[in-house]
Amino acid sequence: MLLSYTEENYLKALLKITFDSGVEKVGTNELASALDVKPATANDMLKKLKEKMLVDYKKYGKINLTSEGKKIAIEIIRKHRLWETFLYQKLEFSWDEVHEVAEQLEHIQSQKLVDKLDKFLAYPEFDPHGDPIPNSKGEIKVYHKKTLSEMTPGTTCTMVAVKDNSSPFLQYVVKVGLGINNEIKIISIQEYDLMMVIEVNGQRSTVSQKFAENIYIVNK
Amino acid sequence: MLLSYTEENYLKALLKITFDSGVEKVGTNELASALDVKPATANDMLKKLKEKMLVDYKKYGKINLTSEGKKIAIEIIRKHRLWETFLYQKLEFSWDEVHEVAEQLEHIQSQKLVDKLDKFLAYPEFDPHGDPIPNSKGEIKVYHKKTLSEMTPGTTCTMVAVKDNSSPFLQYVVKVGLGINNEIKIISIQEYDLMMVIEVNGQRSTVSQKFAENIYIVNK
DNA sequence: AAATATTGTTAGATTAACCTAACTTTGTAT
DNA sequence: ATACAAAGTTAGGTTAATCTAACAATATTT
Numbered sequence: 001m002l003l004s005y006t007e008e009n010y011l012k013a014l015l016k017i018t019f020d021s022g023v024e025k026v027g028t029n030e031l032a033s034a035l036d037v038k039p040a041t042a043n044d045m046l047k048k049l050k051e052k053m054l055v056d057y058k059k060y061g062k063i064n065l066t067s068e069g070k071k072i073a074i075e076i077i078r079k080h081r082l083w084e085t086f087l088y089q090k091l092e093f094s095w096d097e098v099h100e101v102a103e104q105l106e107h108i109q110s111q112k113l114v115d116k117l118d119k120f121l122a123y124p125e126f127d128p129h130g131d132p133i134p135n136s137k138g139e140i141k142v143y144h145k146k147t148l149s150e151m152t153p154g155t156t157c158t159m160v161a162v163k164d165n166s167s168p169f170l171q172y173v174v175k176v177g178l179g180i181n182n183e184i185k186i187i188s189i190q191e192y193d194l195m196m197v198i199e200v201n202g203q204r205s206t207v208s209q210k211f212a213e214n215i216y217i218v219n220k
Numbered sequence: 221m222l223l224s225y226t227e228e229n230y231l232k233a234l235l236k237i238t239f240d241s242g243v244e245k246v247g248t249n250e251l252a253s254a255l256d257v258k259p260a261t262a263n264d265m266l267k268k269l270k271e272k273m274l275v276d277y278k279k280y281g282k283i284n285l286t287s288e289g290k291k292i293a294i295e296i297i298r299k300h301r302l303w304e305t306f307l308y309q310k311l312e313f314s315w316d317e318v319h320e321v322a323e324q325l326e327h328i329q330s331q332k333l334v335d336k337l338d339k340f341l342a343y344p345e346f347d348p349h350g351d352p353i354p355n356s357k358g359e360i361k362v363y364h365k366k367t368l369s370e371m372t373p374g375t376t377c378t379m380v381a382v383k384d385n386s387s388p389f390l391q392y393v394v395k396v397g398l399g400i401n402n403e404i405k406i407i408s409i410q411e412y413d414l415m416m417v418i419e420v421n422g423q424r425s426t427v428s429q430k431f432a433e434n435i436y437i438v439n440k
Numbered sequence: 441a442a443a444t445a446t447t448g449t450t451a452g453a454t455t456a457a458c459c460t461a462a463c464t465t466t467g468t469a470t
Numbered sequence: 471a472t473a474c475a476a477a478g479t480t481a482g483g484t485t486a487a488t489c490t491a492a493c494a495a496t497a498t499t500t
Contacts, residue, residue, distance in 0.1 A: 006457065028478055029477060037458070040460080040481095041457070041458055041459070059465090059479075060466065060479080093332070097332070101330045101332075105328060248449085249448075257487085257488070257489090259447080259449085260489075260491095261487070261488055262448095264487075279448080280449085280495060
């Protein structure tokens, strides 16, 4: 099925919201704000995608991707993450620059291109942000759900990914001395506002709860 | 200046027509047919591009790119040819497959991407079809103007590029045993219909005038 | 030079993706 | 349980890129 750039973005956003929030109850307003359009616009598009059997929903009800819609959304995420990996590994883009360009590249239509790119990159499993890359069958590695904010003082963990892919956040992560696979030691947590003192490679930093919620980790 | 995918295609088509035909008198109908739209549509777009100072023309007059318009068109061709080179050299696409995908990739907006890609490919001078790749300053190597159809029996030449980049033509070229840098010996030419018997690596073939007009060569 | 053919232009309609403003339904709080 | 707030929908309008059909200008032919 041939979809427009815009239609693809709606499907991707729907999948992303369910991924990120865990919940599968996606609403029109939420979708609209994720895509930076008005709810009325999102509503129109939902009707269109329903026509095409890519989403399943009824008036005032919750929005769900059909299996076909989900398949397409996963393919777009696969392309996005493969391109990010290409930009980072082969073209020496920095961590915080890859997302924006991959947003464009993910819409290139060519099955052969995706397959060849995957091969060229030696079938990578994770992108530069630590997110799993769906394989050619659309299978995705199990998702890391624990964040730095859940850790307690005295414990140690390893960073595996970031939740927020925006440039400002990623640049801040670098500033703190953090990167994928780095060890983080939790020194202390301020009761009042949940500010956290962490240590990375001997460097101590104080980070906000918001920051800590956007760092995915695994226990040591 | 940020242009739409469509606007970029109009600028590219204008430059391409002047390149290919040699003449610089481009008409509305010709432009429209190159872009596979109706003349009325092309006319509307020309007004818009004139507004943006990218083309220069007056009612019923001839169409010209302004220097700004030309600069943009060259940048698009640069991107197109770099991507073709990438697909061919790094992703093992065949000669006849690269064009279609590059038509999409050429519209990705990121100066950094172009520069890094150029570097990654070691600053190539020619694309897989033998066409020169404009450098980062927009400079293009002098164009090969002689075609196989201009050769006379008994002479020998070297193929340097193709004029037609379409899949069917390129597949035919391969079938005849031809490729960039191959030597071609002209055995004979049929007076009546200008059919040409050529020899490539010992393989003799009979090709039409139309075929011969689409092969760029240099004399031995 | 007049007739005809070609080429270019205008007017008005369509579609996709967006908007605002008004309205309806659902959910929440007193 | 009613009232209010939040979420979702509809109606009607805009813009970019396209179309068809009618018209105007230029070029070609006899």
